[in-house]
Amino acid sequence: MTHSYHTDTHTPYVDGGRNWRDNATRYALLPLRVFLGVTFIYAGLDKLTDSAFLKDSGAGSIGDMMRGVKDSSAIPALVDLALNNPVGFGYAIAFGELAVGLGTLFGLLSRLAALGGALISLSLWLTVSWASDPYYYGNDLAYLMAWLPLVLAGAPVLSLDAALRARRRARTGSFR
Known part of the structure; x- marks a missing residue:
């Protein structure tokens, strides 16, 4: 039995067709993208609207939280850097x-947004949740791992990146 392979590099499917598995693969990262995008929007807004968080000291403040994790973090110097200006860091x-x-949810500069998410999660893992024992009780490591597929793949469907890419291809006549 011989198969003809479609020559278009964007559709590497046997016989050039797509079935439900191909579509599932194409949209596989969408739930992760929506979850991480909504979660990080919520986390940012929650911090910005929490009067206690954006303070140097006091219950629930970023300053007290950073002072509380300084001795148990993997990189105390990173905590010291945050403590130079806890409110600014917050x-x-x-x-x-x-x-x-926002970048993740809308798929704009999606790889850069995902890299930012991974770096935020990495810094929080190495500072705030480093002392979680066992390690899987801390969620920052799981968030870091969740960001990595989006760093690698970006937002290939239902995204502003994909729309801009399609527009650029249409303008230049390039289908690669």
Whole structure:
């Protein structure tokens, strides 16, 4: 039995057709993208609207949280850096989460957004949740791993990146 392979590099399917498995594969990262995007938007907004979080000290403040994890973090120098300006660090994390969430949800600069999400999750894992024992009780490591497929694949469907790519291809006549 011989198969003819479609020559278009965007449809590497036997006989050039797509079946339900191909479509499932094509949309496989969409639920992860929606979950991470919505979660990071919520996390950023939650921090920005929490009057206790964006303070140097006090119950629920970013300052007290960072002082509380300093001795148990994997990289105490990173905590010291945050403690130089805890409120500024809190705003940076909140706005970073918001930007990452919006970029991920809408699929705009999606690989860059996912890399930002991975770096935020990595920094939180190495500081805030490093001491979780056993390690799987801390969620930052799981978020880090969830970001990696989006760093690699981006947002190939239902995204502004895909729409811009299609528009560019149509304008240049390129189908690669």
